[in-house]
Amino acid sequence: MKYIDEYRSEVDARKFVEGIESLVTRDWTLMEICGGQTHTLIKSGVDRLLPDSVTLVHGPGCPVCVTPLELIDKALAIARRPEVIFTSFGDMLRVPGSTSDLLSVKSEGADVRMVYSPLDAVKLAQQNPDKEVVFFAVGFETTAPPNAMAVWQAHRQGIKNFSILCSHVLVPPAMEALLSAPDNQVQGFLAAGHVCAVMGYWEYEPIGEKYKIPLIVTGFEPLDLLHGIYMTIEALEENRWGVENQYTRAVTREGNQPAQKLLGQVFDVCDRKWRGIGEIPMSGYRLKEELDTFDAEKRFDVGHIEAQEAPECIAGEILKGLQKPHECTAFGTKCTPEHPLGAPMVSAEGACAAYYQYGRGK
Amino acid sequence: MSDDSSGVRFTGAVCPIPLSDYPTVQLAHGGGGRLSQILIEGMFAKTFDNPELEMLHDGAILRVGQGRLAFSTDSFVISPLFFPGGDIGSLAVHGTVNDLAMCGAKPMALSAGFILEEGMPMEDLWRIVQSLQRAAEEAGVSVVTGDTKVVDKGKGDGIYVNTTGLGIIPEGVDITPLKAKVGDKVLVSGEIAVHGIAIMSVREGLEFETQLESDSATLYPLVEKILAAGGDDVHVLRDPTRGGVASALNEIAGQSKIGFWLDEPSIPLSEQVRGACEILGFDPLYVANEGKCLAVVAAESADKVLAAMRSDPLGKEAAIIGEVVDKHHGRVYLRSRVGGMRVVDMLSGEQLPRIC
Numbered sequence: 001m002k003y004i005d006e007y008r009s010e011v012d013a014r015k016f017v018e019g020i021e022s023l024v025t026r027d028w029t030l031m032e033i034c035g036g037q038t039h040t041l042i043k044s045g046v047d048r049l050l051p052d053s054v055t056l057v058h059g060p061g062c063p064v065c066v067t068p069l070e071l072i073d074k075a076l077a078i079a080r081r082p083e084v085i086f087t088s089f090g091d092m093l094r095v096p097g098s099t100s101d102l103l104s105v106k107s108e109g110a111d112v113r114m115v116y117s118p119l120d121a122v123k124l125a126q127q128n129p130d131k132e133v134v135f136f137a138v139g140f141e142t143t144a145p146p147n148a149m150a151v152w153q154a155h156r157q158g159i160k161n162f163s164i165l166c167s168h169v170l171v172p173p174a175m176e177a178l179l180s181a182p183d184n185q186v187q188g189f190l191a192a193g194h195v196c197a198v199m200g201y202w203e204y205e206p207i208g209e210k211y212k213i214p215l216i217v218t219g220f221e222p223l224d225l226l227h228g229i230y231m232t233i234e235a236l237e238e239n240r241w242g243v244e245n246q247y248t249r250a251v252t253r254e255g256n257q258p259a260q261k262l263l264g265q266v267f268d269v270c271d272r273k274w275r276g277i278g279e280i281p282m283s284g285y286r287l288k289e290e291l292d293t294f295d296a297e298k299r300f301d302v303g304h305i306e307a308q309e310a311p312e313c314i315a316g317e318i319l320k321g322l323q324k325p326h327e328c329t330a331f332g333t334k335c336t337p338e339h340p341l342g343a344p345m346v347s348a349e350g351a352c353a354a355y356y357q358y359g360r361g362k
Numbered sequence: 363m364s365d366d367s368s369g370v371r372f373t374g375a376v377c378p379i380p381l382s383d384y385p386t387v388q389l390a391h392g393g394g395g396r397l398s399q400i401l402i403e404g405m406f407a408k409t410f411d412n413p414e415l416e417m418l419h420d421g422a423i424l425r426v427g428q429g430r431l432a433f434s435t436d437s438f439v440i441s442p443l444f445f446p447g448g449d450i451g452s453l454a455v456h457g458t459v460n461d462l463a464m465c466g467a468k469p470m471a472l473s474a475g476f477i478l479e480e481g482m483p484m485e486d487l488w489r490i491v492q493s494l495q496r497a498a499e500e501a502g503v504s505v506v507t508g509d510t511k512v513v514d515k516g517k518g519d520g521i522y523v524n525t526t527g528l529g530i531i532p533e534g535v536d537i538t539p540l541k542a543k544v545g546d547k548v549l550v551s552g553e554i555a556v557h558g559i560a561i562m563s564v565r566e567g568l569e570f571e572t573q574l575e576s577d578s579a580t581l582y583p584l585v586e587k588i589l590a591a592g593g594d595d596v597h598v599l600r601d602p603t604r605g606g607v608a609s610a611l612n613e614i615a616g617q618s619k620i621g622f623w624l625d626e627p628s629i630p631l632s633e634q635v636r637g638a639c640e641i642l643g644f645d646p647l648y649v650a651n652e653g654k655c656l657a658v659v660a661a662e663s664a665d666k667v668l669a670a671m672r673s674d675p676l677g678k679e680a681a682i683i684g685e686v687v688d689k690h691h692g693r694v695y696l697r698s699r700v701g702g703m704r705v706v707d708m709l710s711g712e713q714l715p716r717i718c
Contacts, residue, residue, distance in 0.1 A: 046702050
């Protein structure tokens, strides 16, 4: 398949691995930010092709994983209301809240629907004027523009029965939080190519300077990742830092400017709590004040809901790259995809799910 | 009797599915993955316990006089009722006759039970019944008995169909999921994941450049050729429906107590289906098929069986995709396109499209 097979060639993979082997003179720890990259690494087995001196730790870039527990509880409370059609992307449906998840709430009779685009939720609102349609707007800068577009269109068309439960998060502040932590081990980043396709990579340049660390904008196919790892190791071995772009076929320094403009029209940057990590200043989006009639948290008065994480779940450590999934005592025993203690075991982008599904650490 | 307070008691027995985990039935209990397996093995097989059921084959094998019959049932609750490449009527025939074929049996007779929802257009019912009869004729079976019930509007999805089938197992044919042996080759009769993606594309309104058609078809003619070419060397047959190739092979690995080793680049997959799976974040190994057959065959006969498959219109894209190994018993491993290695586990439920 064109644009896929070129990036999965075994011969070329071998070349990159040999290149990395010949470059590396000492141990290095790299973090891939995005959970999609984690899954590619584990699913294709690329991480096992690397020399032992290169350690990959898995970052916080799993939108489902970092959505705070209380927000899922709020989603459940809203979804249970008889007047509500609650819409969400598929992999949010199984994520456990404090006592339940959206699929279970659906089995109890709530109207929970999976959509492929937030604009489908807007359409549902138009088709069901006597219902309240709520969309669960989670994710990084990648999913923010379509969600912004949904709100923008609802606003322009005067659709009153649509709202979003918003928990958007931003990558650069999370990177800074990781780098400034005293226990940080990360020496180089594979930056998430799809986030950069929207936002560009200019925002990462000050981070590279401040922390003297290489950040390589990297794509999602196995060869993209091997190439990104190669570039990071090369920079580290040559004592270079700053941003380099592996994913040139999709990413420019400036990014997608119409998308950025729309984000600015719909959202303000705000402090945001990350599940397992805690509050990070200026690390998320909330709806602008003039659009807050589209804010489901206000519309349904669920602001008071608070929640406590399962004490056994070490999702925070996993998301910060401090531990690997199989190092958790609950991994594969108390915590499985059938009985997840935390979100990383559920999501298609969660590191624990990748380790479990592809048979690591068992 | 256990005093487990998490089990629900009824007539002196304790429900083996802990209530604390699943107080209600979830959709994933019917998804063909691990939750289905827990329900079937934990509740149904334990309760109905008998040697025929114990095999957990696609159908039961019954001795009748000197001969053997295969006996299988399947219910069809598909939405939409009409889809490219078939409808609930043809699917209801294919599903059951294929289960019989996977026991090596020649399908003989079918029953058809219809649960109709009040208000369903008679025209639709007529189309479904016609299609069911056409598919039965093609499969060489007659619908010899049936049942009809009508439920209140809102209590059904238009129509649910159940079919039960009987088939005769020719003498000398002995196919069971217990017979996979180290060294055997794994064959698949064609491109995988077509049915699941075709259904999803209509159900969810996903548009591709050309329309995908379900692969729903009757597999017995293909099975006849496989058996003629491979004889005793054909050890296991399975149609990888719900849960796809991955779930079917995991089940066989568990029952035969062997390991499977698959080679990703050898697995036949059309460009379209692959593209759709890439977009949705699906692994085609877990997507349903309705006209494909997996065969576990002794190595020395693998090429002959492959040639036989390819001589059938349904098996043109057949391929050898892996082998049985004496390692990691009960599990399926895969060598990826880039040369890495991973486990292909059973999913807990159905795959859900990813966020980004």
